[in-house]
Amino acid sequence: MERSPEGEIEVVGGCLRYIHDANWKILLENVSDNLHSMVTHQSVYQAARMAWRGLGDGPAPMAITMLEPFGGGYEFFDQIGHTVCGNGHTYSGGNVSIHSAYPEIPAYLRAMELRYGADETRRILAVQRHNTIIYPSMTFKCALQSIRVYRPLAVDRTLQETWTFRLKGAPEEMLERAAFYNHLIFSPASIAGNDDWEAYHRIQQGLVSQGSDWVSQHRYLAGPGANDDGTVSGLGTSDMVFRHEFETWRKFMAAGESPT
Numbered sequence: 001m002e003r004s005p006e007g008e009i010e011v012v013g014g015c016l017r018y019i020h021d022a023n024w025k026i027l028l029e030n031v032s033d034n035l036h037s038m039v040t041h042q043s044v045y046q047a048a049r050m051a052w053r054g055l056g057d058g059p060a061p062m063a064i065t066m067l068e069p070f071g072g073g074y075e076f077f078d079q080i081g082h083t084v085c086g087n088g089h090t091y092s093g094g095n096v097s098i099h100s101a102y103p104e105i106p107a108y109l110r111a112m113e114l115r116y117g118a119d120e121t122r123r124i125l126a127v128q129r130h131n132t133i134i135y136p137s138m139t140f141k142c143a144l145q146s147i148r149v150y151r152p153l154a155v156d157r158t159l160q161e162t163w164t165f166r167l168k169g170a171p172e173e174m175l176e177r178a179a180f181y182n183h184l185i186f187s188p189a190s191i192a193g194n195d196d197w198e199a200y201h202r203i204q205q206g207l208v209s210q211g212s213d214w215v216s217q218h219r220y221l222a223g224p225g226a227n228d229d230g231t232v233s234g235l236g237t238s239d240m241v242f243r244h245e246f247e248t249w250r251k252f253m254a255a256g257e258s259p260t
């Protein structure tokens with residue numbers, strides 16, 4: 001809300017709606033999975049680099065600026081970080097995210113400074129979140145003004161809806177950038193989103209095959225640090241968020257049951 005010069009947001013435009021043949025928890029995990037990007041989206045990153053080289057000198061087009069961080073290494077994605085807030089709620093990103101290198105939009109900065117002053121504007125925009133999860137079914141991408149909602153339809157079928165929101169009082173350029181990103185990454189024609197959707201399908205098939213008894217979620221098992229406000233932070237490629245989501249799911253599913 002505070003990224004809006006008027007302190008309010010509103011959903012605008014249409015909805016990108018897609019049904020995936022996978023359990024909802026697989027989709028939610030993907031939102032926090034920083035580790036997958038450099039592998040799952042490697043072909044996208046490489047295609048973007050080749051396309052840019054073919055364009056000659058000059059500043060990178062926005063699509064390239066948006067796709068390039070997908071190919072970042074372990075160090076970059078670890079730096080993004082994770083924070084667990086309890087009851088399944090989490091966010092990735094803090095001081096840096098895959099959206100940090102986007103060029104500033106001067107008219108937006110002016111509108112923010114008019115409302116909040118220069119110091120407060122700097123404080124607000126220094127928060128670089130990647131994704132925020134309101135467990136179990138909603139995620140926000142604040143820097144790119146999108147909301148994703150996950151609706152389980154069956155154990156192996158999930159509806160995903162992506163909405164774009166406007167920062168009231170911000171120049172239209174902010175909304176155009178958000179809509180562009182959402183189509184680039186989340187639309188059925190996306191060159192990046194389809195990588196994930198194929199992965200959901202294959203993970204679901206792998207899980208029902210009974211070929212393996214366990215799924216490992218032990219990456220960076222030790223090491224998360226407790227913050228003063230009660231949240232817990234760790235490295236961006238840690239599995240800590242997945243462990244927390246499953247602990248929460250077990251807690252909610254067992255609520256009301258007598259302990260055995």
Ligand SMILES: [Fe+2]
Pocket residue numbers: 030036037040041192196
């Ligand atoms: Fe992905």
